Amino acid sequence: MHTHANARLTQRGRLRLVSQHLNHHRSLAELAAEAGISLRCAYKWLARYRSGGAAALVDRRSGRRSQRRTLDPQQLQQAVEFRHQRLHLRHIARLLAAPFSTVARVLNLLGLGRLRNLEPKPPVQRYEREHPGDLIHIDVKKLARFRKVGHRITGNRRQGRSAGVGYDRVHVAIDDATRLAYVEVLADEQQATAIGFLSRAVAWFNGHGMELPPSDVGQRSRIPLTQLCQGLQSPWPQAHPHQALHAPHQRQSRTVHPDPLQGMGLCDGLPELPGTRQLAAALPLDL
Known part of the structure; x- marks a missing residue:
């Protein structure tokens, strides 16, 4: 369980609240007052029980359920080498067997999302006059x-x-x-x-x-x-x-x-x- 320190009810207390309402037909307002929680919180646990059973009464983590994919170091090095060979992002994704969105996101972060970024920078056009009074x-x-x-x-x-x-x-x-x-x-x-x-x-x-x-x-x-x-x-x-x-x-x-x-x-x-x-x-x- 991942119950925080200020929680009024644990998983067992939530299950007792739901069972008292469903089996003994007690009102949620009365049960919420006894437990020291709000009526909205009582309806939340009732909805979770109806959707997932007793297992749904456990506190959920605040983090996202699935993390976005990324490239491992070897794939990242290969992607950079392929991009310097001026391969298209979809072609690189097929060669690495990785999602196109992942390859595009990683290469954009490296500044390689556009082919024009691979072009060498033109030399700086500098000027300098040698004789006094020329400019x-x-x-x-x-x-x-x-x-x-x-x-x-x-x-x-x-x-x-x-x-x-x-x-x-x-x-x-x-x-x-x-x-x-x-x-x-x-x-x-x-x-x-x-x-x-x-x-x-x-x-x-x-x-x-x-x-x-x-x-x-x-x-x-x-x-x-x-x-x-x-x-x-x-x-x-x-x-x-x-x-x-x-x-x-x-x-x-x-x-x-x-x-x-x-x-x-x-x-x-x-x-x-x-x-x-x-x-x-x-x-x-x-x-």
Whole structure:
């Protein structure tokens, strides 16, 4: 038997309850009150007795009666080898004398459910310019403003919040070959702001001995900067938005983020800066 510790009736008590009702015609409500169980529980044992006899009055296990089948280690190895030979799942099931559903479930868990998963991954299309000025990466990083120092300095999470103060946009332009960067912290990333930033960035790069480069820009700045580059007679490459090694500006932007203090060299001076405006003015923007 698998009777739990809080059971009011054992198998013998349940059999006595059922026999008193069937043989002596006593009501189930009266018998349930004597046994200290509910009327619903009494009807449950009566229904089980009528369906399976005295053997049905034993407590049932909570686990499932039948467990789903799986493959033994040898069958699993053979299934993987057959799949790498690009055999169909039904063909593999026939060779292993195993159910199709079992073979499909096991191979799906291994990532071999689709034949396209067996194809070798295409090589990553990487690009890297050798000469300074050949390609300029442009993007915008959004940083939250703050009025006071946060909990990483004060240690108090309740008093370091600066809700509703908005965001600053870090406009970044980085040369692909030299990683020379021009950065401005601006209030927005609208068309006029982006055009003005690109104009100043082009003049700054030209002042460092570079010719006017083409621009590889993020998705947000594409429309206004396209118009500006047409006016500057600058070629405009159509870079894929998910091309590999497309984000040196994102790695560079982490050095101007307020969170990694060691990367900024502001561990001692940050508590004296009351807000984002003073912090932006203190940043070394020529990276």
